[in-house]
Amino acid sequence: MIAALGLLVGVALGLFFRPDVPLGVEPYLPIAVVAALDAVFGGLRAYLDGIFDDKVFVVSFVSNVVIAAGIVYLGDRLGVGGQLSTGVIVVLGIRIFSNVAAIRRHLFHA
Amino acid sequence: MSESESGRSRLARALRRPSRSQAVVGVLLALVGFAGVTQIRTNEEDSTYSGLREQDLIDVLNGLAGTTQRTQAEIDRLSQERQDLLSETTQREAALERTRREVDSLNVLAGLVAVTGPGVRVTIAETTGVVKVSSFLDVIQELRSVGAEAIQVNGQVRLVAQTSFEQGTGGIVVDGTLVEPPYVVDAIGDANVLAGAMVFSLGPARTIREEGGELTVEELASIDISTTREREGSEFAEPDP
Numbered sequence: 001m002i003a004a005l006g007l008l009v010g011v012a013l014g015l016f017f018r019p020d021v022p023l024g025v026e027p028y029l030p031i032a033v034v035a036a037l038d039a040v041f042g043g044l045r046a047y048l049d050g051i052f053d054d055k056v057f058v059v060s061f062v063s064n065v066v067i068a069a070g071i072v073y074l075g076d077r078l079g080v081g082g083q084l085s086t087g088v089i090v091v092l093g094i095r096i097f098s099n100v101a102a103i104r105r106h107l108f109h110a
Numbered sequence: 111m112s113e114s115e116s117g118r119s120r121l122a123r124a125l126r127r128p129s130r131s132q133a134v135v136g137v138l139l140a141l142v143g144f145a146g147v148t149q150i151r152t153n154e155e156d157s158t159y160s161g162l163r164e165q166d167l168i169d170v171l172n173g174l175a176g177t178t179q180r181t182q183a184e185i186d187r188l189s190q191e192r193q194d195l196l197s198e199t200t201q202r203e204a205a206l207e208r209t210r211r212e213v214d215s216l217n218v219l220a221g222l223v224a225v226t227g228p229g230v231r232v233t234i235a236e237t238t239g240v241v242k243v244s245s246f247l248d249v250i251q252e253l254r255s256v257g258a259e260a261i262q263v264n265g266q267v268r269l270v271a272q273t274s275f276e277q278g279t280g281g282i283v284v285d286g287t288l289v290e291p292p293y294v295v296d297a298i299g300d301a302n303v304l305a306g307a308m309v310f311s312l313g314p315a316r317t318i319r320e321e322g323g324e325l326t327v328e329e330l331a332s333i334d335i336s337t338t339r340e341r342e343g344s345e346f347a348e349p350d351p
Contacts (some may be wrong), residue, residue, distance in 0.1 A: 004136075006137055010145075029148070034350070036142040043135065082166060091284050107118060
């Protein structure tokens with residue numbers, strides 16, 4: 001309940017404050033959001049499996065975001081930022097798909 | 111089956127009963143929502159290239175250069191086409207103009223249109239005798255041979271190539287129309303030349319005078335010849351291709 005409320009509050013705050021993204025962070029924000037989404041779906045799946053632990057969730061959330069942004073940052077330093085961010089998005093996308101498939105099996109038996 | 115049921119019931123219980131771990135998850139989800147919305151909004155608003163990497167900028171630039179080149183080629187092709195079409199139009203207009211001028215002069219010759227221009231008015235009055243057709247015809251031929259472009263008699267009959275003359279009672283029958291003296295012949299052409307053709311020695315003026323008539327020539331800066339003829343298609347002759 002609180003989790004769903006938290007999501008709504010975040011969306012509302014984003015719409016309300018309309019913050020400007022700093023220039024240096026701009027390439028990494030989309031990657032970070034996708035990584036966070038992956039962590040969220042992973043957490044939901046774990047919860048439905050009955051093995052959810054909030055400490056694990058927080059750690060996986062933070063590490064997902066940091067590693068995703070870090071990989072892209074490293075790619076930018078190496079001159080392959082575009083390709084690496086594509087690669088990270090693909091991997092995270094696959095994970096999100098498999099997590100959502102597990103959640104679907106839990107909720108709809110299908 | 112039982113595990114999926116328990117998954118559902120766990121979700122339902124979580125929705126009903128908040129706990130400490132849910133608060134942590136809520137904070138993180140708020141972060142995700144905030145960042146997601148911010149990113150979406152930035153993405154929609156961002157029309158500048160400030161957030162792009164160097165490689166992306168180079169790609170954009172290359173794409174633009176390619177597009178420019180293609181567009182330039184397209185422009186060249188289209189303007190070439192336009193040039194062609196324009197010159198074609200000009201040629202057509204010139205041909206049309208030529209044909210129109212030809213039609214105009216043919217219409218004048220055929221007597222199909224009313225015409226206006228400088229010329230002479232020849233008045234042949236009968237004083238003591240009767241003017242013969244041959245003398246009258248002489249006047250007409252003389253006018254024609256010095257380049258009269260349009261001729262009418264008494265404002266009644268337009269003279270063309272097929273015009274016929276015969277002697278009638280009390281006048282001359284021109285193309286079936288009786289024309290009575292005094293005959294007024296309007297001719298459009300070079301007024302000086304036309305007038306000269308009437309009055310030279312041994313010319314038509316003298317012949318008319320010998321027959322008891324009186325020929326006077328008036329040079330006019332502008333004569334209106336308003337009589338016209340019906341267009342007659344040729345019945346037997348056909349133009350060779």
